[in-house]
Amino acid sequence: MSTTVSNNTTAEDILSRLGRSEPVQKAEEDMQGRFLKLLTTQLRNQDPMNPMENAEMTSQLAQMSTVDGIERLNKLVQSFFDAQASTDGLNAAALIGRGVLVEGKQIALTEAGAIGGFEIDGPADRVTLTVTDGSGLPVKEMVFDGIEAGSHNFVWDGTAEDGSRVADGIYTLSVSATRGGDKVQGRTLQFGPVTSVVRGPTGSDLQVGDLGLFKFDDIKQIL
Numbered sequence: 001m002s003t004t005v006s007n008n009t010t011a012e013d014i015l016s017r018l019g020r021s022e023p024v025q026k027a028e029e030d031m032q033g034r035f036l037k038l039l040t041t042q043l044r045n046q047d048p049m050n051p052m053e054n055a056e057m058t059s060q061l062a063q064m065s066t067v068d069g070i071e072r073l074n075k076l077v078q079s080f081f082d083a084q085a086s087t088d089g090l091n092a093a094a095l096i097g098r099g100v101l102v103e104g105k106q107i108a109l110t111e112a113g114a115i116g117g118f119e120i121d122g123p124a125d126r127v128t129l130t131v132t133d134g135s136g137l138p139v140k141e142m143v144f145d146g147i148e149a150g151s152h153n154f155v156w157d158g159t160a161e162d163g164s165r166v167a168d169g170i171y172t173l174s175v176s177a178t179r180g181g182d183k184v185q186g187r188t189l190q191f192g193p194v195t196s197v198v199r200g201p202t203g204s205d206l207q208v209g210d211l212g213l214f215k216f217d218d219i220k221q222i223l
Contacts, residue, residue, distance in 0.1 A: 007218045078082055092204040095194040101153060101221040102205075102214050104190035107131065107173045109158050109166065116173055117153040117189030119220055124177040131156065132172045139166050147177070151189060151220040189220050 101117040108114055110140040118129060127147045131140040141158045144152075160166050177184035192209035199205075 007066045015131045025057070031067055034046050053216075068091075087120070092206055095206060095219075095222065096197065097194065099193050099209060100219045101151065101189040101191055101223065102208055102211065103187055103220065104211060105172050105174070105188050106190045106211075107156065107171050108191070109156065109168050109171060111168060113158055114156045114157060114171075115153060115191040116161040116184055116223070117151060117191065118149060118173075118175045119151040119179045119189055120149055120175075120184050120186040121145065122149045122179065122184050125185075127175065127177045127186070129188075130174045130176075133166070134169075136172075139171070153189075153221055153223065191223070207222060 050056070099115070102118075107116040112160050116129070118127065120127065124147045125145065127144045129142040129144075130138050131142075132138050140155065140156065141161065144154075158165050158168070173188045173190070175186045176187045190211065192211045194206050195210055196207040197204050198207060198213060203215065204217060206219070208214050
């Protein structure tokens with residue numbers, strides 16, 4: 001069955017039949033109309049002996065244009081933020097179940113070994129990682145030569161310096177990097193699985209195991 005719309009049917013009639021509200025642009029036009037009506041009223045009721053100056057009229061018109069421009073800019077920026085938040089949420093959701101490296105000093109050793117990482121701000125001739133136990137005693141030292149700037153991961157099989165297998169548990173990791181005798185800034189990274197995504201007012205946060213909540217930009221590596 002077809003429906004015929006007569007030529008004299010207005011847009012408001014169609015919108016009302018569909019149960020939809022008028023476009024936001026209508027509200028903007030109403031605001032501009034009220035401003036122009038106010039300006040016209042001022043001109044009509046002005047004192048003939050002291051008429052409104054052209055500069056004053058131009059200033060009021062400029063104010064109207066500025067207000068309208070700010071409103072449009074705010075809506076454009078808001079739409080951009082909404083789209084960005086939606087994209088960030090999708091990217092974050094895709095990480096659920098994946099292992100990631102974030103900044104931290106802990107390394108968890110299990111019977112399968114341990115995954116850790118480090119990040120350096122510049123290339124280094126030598127990077128030394130030291131694993132210490134709960135008493136602060138060093139149990140393992142790992143040395144890497146010729147490392148580029150950026151984040152890197154490694155696997156520790158749980159062996160100590162004397163070749164014995166240390167107990168499973170949480171250990172502390174520290175890093176030292178040098179290039180030509182000069183110190184290179186670096187930091188350690190810890191491993192954890194992404195278990196959930198928490199949507200907040202400013203974006204999506206990632207729950208990384210029991211390590212806590214992290215922003216998407218806090219993820220140094222995805223494993």
